Amino acid sequence: MAPATAPPHAAKTAPAQTAPIRAIPAKATPVPPTPAKPTPAQAPSVQAVAKPPVAAAAPEPVKPAEPDKGSATGLPLPRFAALRSDEVNLRAGPGTRYPIAWVYKRRNLPVKIEREFEVWRLIEDADGVKGWVHQATLTGRRGLLITGAERTLRAAAAETAAPVARLQPGVVGQLLHCDPASDWCQVQVKEYRGFLRRSEFWGSAAGEAVN
Numbered sequence: 001m002a003p004a005t006a007p008p009h010a011a012k013t014a015p016a017q018t019a020p021i022r023a024i025p026a027k028a029t030p031v032p033p034t035p036a037k038p039t040p041a042q043a044p045s046v047q048a049v050a051k052p053p054v055a056a057a058a059p060e061p062v063k064p065a066e067p068d069k070g071s072a073t074g075l076p077l078p079r080f081a082a083l084r085s086d087e088v089n090l091r092a093g094p095g096t097r098y099p100i101a102w103v104y105k106r107r108n109l110p111v112k113i114e115r116e117f118e119v120w121r122l123i124e125d126a127d128g129v130k131g132w133v134h135q136a137t138l139t140g141r142r143g144l145l146i147t148g149a150e151r152t153l154r155a156a157a158a159e160t161a162a163p164v165a166r167l168q169p170g171v172v173g174q175l176l177h178c179d180p181a182s183d184w185c186q187v188q189v190k191e192y193r194g195f196l197r198r199s200e201f202w203g204s205a206a207g208e209a210v211n
Helices: none
Strands: 079-083 088-091 100-104 110-117 120-124 130-134 143-146 151-154 163-167 172-178 184-189 192-197
Touching (some): 110 130, 110 143, 143 184, 151 192, 163 192
Antiparallel strands (some): 120 130, 143 172, 172 184
């Protein structure tokens, strides 16, 4: 059973650009001191009658937040797509007047579309590198990128299923189907078809349905 291997997915050597996450501490609100109970000499001569408790109004149902939509297509953002060809220019801004930052060399490489501006799309790759590409260089057909260590493509959606192929990190394949209720997706890499866990590749959001 021959392993499915492939060269590095993009013509770039810079490390992934990541930013540290910092939590803003909440401001402490001082608690006012509890007033002292009146002494018998200070007690009022007339005792107030306690009012019956007022029933609290039922809270309004919380409406689920609507996903952001692209200004050019109206499609949800962010969303995954794939590179259409073996040479795609990643630019520093949305236009040909902006310099080329990278040149991708892998067809079907999955990328995440984060913004739209006319015919340009701001994308992010698996290494966290961001830039702008023309919409014509993208396709809606879904791709995947093997990440981490060597992965086992299995004949069914189970750890005990028979192995189909060994996939090395950096291998690019096609994402065929993902059930939103399952952690497994059906994929194809070269002539091999089988199942991988979502955690074993990049190109699908958790709980996302792919058909």
